Amino acid sequence: MTVPVELERHIDEIVTHYPPDKTRAATLWLCHLLQEYFGFLGDEQVLWISNKLGLQPINVWEVVTFYPMFTTKPHGKFHVKVCRTLSCELCGCKNIVAHLRKKLGVGLDENTTDGLFTISTVECLALCGTGPVMMINDETFENLTTEKVDAIIDRIRTTGRLDAQPLPMPLAAHPLEKRVLLSNITKPGYTGSLADYEREGGYTALRKALAMKPDEIVAEVKNSEIRGRGGAGFPCGLKWSFLAKGTGKPVYLVCNADESEPGTFKDRQLISYDPHLLIEGILISCHAVGAKVAYIYIRGEMPGGAKILQKAIEEARAKGYVGNGVEIYVHRGAGAYICGEETGLIESLEGKRAYPRIKPPFPAVVGLFGCPTVVNNVETLANIPHIINKGSTWFKTMGVSGSTGTRLVCVSGPVKRPGYYEFEMGKLTLRQLIFDVCGGLKDGRTLKGVIPGGSSMPVMKADQIDVPLDFESLRKAGTMAGSGGIIVLDDSVDIVGATLNVAQFYAHESCGQCTPCREGTLWMEKMLHRIERGEGRPLDVEMLYEVADNIDGKTICPLGEAAAWPVKAFVTKYREEFEKHGG
């Protein structure tokens, strides 16, 4: 096996992104690069990587087999990956898969005899508003129809190559929206370049912040009462203030861009259309917490986003924003929802299986490479320049007490206008969002239920949606704002099928580290498969609930709850539908 000089040079450069004694962290990057070149990761590639990084081969093999984006056998030249998760299923992705299989004459994960194509289903690609979606290699195709699929495949067959897909036009704002983070993206001619960003006042917050003491920035952010936008809603300023001080170790800032909660596709928009907002937010936050190095952990299924960020970092470097005391590196994931959990992310960043850590200690004390670490979501960090520029008092004029500022929400499922929106928190109800902003349901259907914060959050029935969209109101309604991914279910949806789809996602994404989640998620999936087939038995519903309950609260990380809550809610609120299936 020969690795071209050029590629090895690139690899050697990547390795320098990590501390000299922590180069294991480069494992995922090396896997990506070698797979890109060789088409797969076999014995030779594994041994090459372990030699390069001074690891044992098992260390690399554990990683290769953990992340679904890595393959140990060659795929077809064009790997067609169709999202199978809930929002896309509601939009008919099963038809797309069936059509592709018929057209290409292969089963899932089989290569066509000409070696051109492989079809796989994958979990949520964070494009839920434009489903069904698929990726072919690194390119993304949205709003699929069978005709569109034919055209795409036929074109590849005739030309023998894959065309680069342009970014879609950003969505225009709805009158009820309050766009702060998304304020730039629809401005005429705005490209997200550094020049465009600066023309709109970009990087003035950084200059202002650099003149402030770190403590003053932390105080400002604390005072803004901004809560984390990743899913748990933990106050950001408080998180920063937990950082261990005087340890003599470096502090790291990690941007969590592993957006993978089904129904959520907001961070993708910020990265795609206004990357410098995120970069500026990171630079200010690094100054505030004393970090010299920041990593952006972007999910592997967003190769375009990784390139955009890389380009933005280079632009910022040319201007002296990056590289003068603060470095920012892009670190790509490889297809694991669990990397959205901050300690799973840290393990993954360190080049390991993304096994969430037991806490304590928390990352603020022992985080990345054993050092104090802050992990913040993309949207959270994108708020920081605005808070610094206009002040925390201004920030608090938006939203309601306990939920300050705006929030990006993503709507998917059978509504007339799915997509991403930005609202002041608590100023709009779920009903307004669905019926006024999104235009109500398609095709004269009626509403059956709504998942309000990504598929892990308990579903709400159609009569529960007169609730304002903010952290506390949703909590009081027995669910959570989560990641802002709102999935709408209409009266045509089979709840058992929807529950199965969600259960399948969490079983696939369970890292397998701790017992209840590892065993329980797959058990739930298997039971739901059986019930869906019509082979439900008396007491299955009770058993399903009990299995979910035996996972809930017993696991190392919140994936346990994420898997248990939706099942418990579906079973409780739509029990009759399960019984109809014989369950």
Added chain:
Amino acid sequence: MADNTVNLTIDDKAVVAPKGMNLIEAAKLVGIEIPHYCYHPKLCIAGNCRMCLVDVGMPKLGADRKPEIGSDGKMVVMFGPKLVIGCNTTVADGMVVLTKSPKVVKAREGVMEFLLINHPLDCPICDQAGECRLQEFSVDYGKAESRFVEEKVHKPKKTALNAKITLDDERCILCSRCIRFMRDVAGQDCLGFIQRGSHSTLTCYLGNEPKTNYDLNIVDICPVGALTSNDFRFQQRVWFLKQTKSICPNCATGCNTVIWSREDVVYRQTPRDNNDVNQCWMCDYGRINYKFINDPHRLTTPSVKSATLGQRVNLTWPEAIRQVVDKLRAAKRDSLAVIGSARATTEELYLLKKFSPSFAAYIPRVGTGDNFLLNTDRNPNAAGAMLTGFSSDYSVIADGIADGKIKTLIVLGEDAIVPELLAKLELLIVLDILPGKTTEAAHYILPGVTFAEKSGTFINAKNRIQRLNPAIPPLVGTKPEHLILSALLAELGGKRYATIQEVFADMTRDVPALAGLNLSKIGDSGVEVKS
């Protein structure tokens, strides 16, 4: 020391525990077992099995910072919303821990059920049966019948992890003890999990199998039947085996062991906890090196080499003792030498030395050490030999035989002097367990027993005296060496020792380092002697 301890309550029992101790260990202090799989006191915390979930609360403090008392007159305790794992929760002052509350029991039952749904439930053909934690806890927390009706996950079965160990991935509960042991203790990062979720599978990378001298410890710490020792597989059900506390005789570390035997046969040796010696580990070299106990070539009868017939003639024990005593009486005391083995017990060496105050040596035995448990000194009792007056320089004896100064030699369990020299001796008496060049040359053979068949002590490289206990009776026809030597000495006019305790008592008078000791003081875990 009040400063280093905390007071807490576990299931209504007051516990005083050292600061920093986890709840599993603290509960042990008051005899409460918190069930667990992944936790192991000598390995880093993994927290993955979730079996040790317990309910932990702290007293509610009033405005005066003192615990609030409820209407029932009891302290008000604020319990957390979630259960916590005992392995990763350290004791705190005032903490209240419930290990048997309905909430805890329900969680444990849930975990047990999860562990069993994909388990093959093949106990009748599983070698771990009888010492399987999964079996034990499912008796306490399992259901009689499984409500799991789906297809189980299938994984590789009966694969060779290496030449010593068989792996059954379907039985594995993914606790990662073996991974952590190989990486952190044995120093070979070679085991890992591949795939993910319910399909996670323990394995090693092909061509990079465990190859340390400590691999078999992962069989001991595997809480289930996933890792089994090829040496012991299908030999015996463990519940038929008798356990005897012993000491590994294969180097000067003196790892504390358990000998597992049934009737006259030893089936395995496993390590026994002793933080001052071997923690809870032992090396594979020592562990496997016990087969000589049941070697079919064992010497089983005293014999004499007949000068007239030119061949060996078997003797009864009384006859053998009588003849040897007669010969020894005739031999000149100053031409008599003894070679003792540093694999012999201190008591045997002490008695042997009485035959020859002038020439007494043992045979050093050196190998490669590893700075962990395996000592370069492969004798288990060189310290005992030196304390009882044996020199490590046995060339004096070889030279003495060569130049005719030494005419009589008693050899205890060694085979080191070349036959040409042995041929020059007027009288050669050998106590041993297996035939060799020395027994071949011997005028008298007196068959002794192995470490597994006798009482006595070894003194290790760190001057710790530790006890052997007989696991099996002496092989028919053999006698423990201290009894043979004692019988000879008695006939020669010395004291007759009936028991090992009597020998030990005399030894403590003659060997200052052992003053004040007796076998019960040494106990199961040994004591350090003055060097």
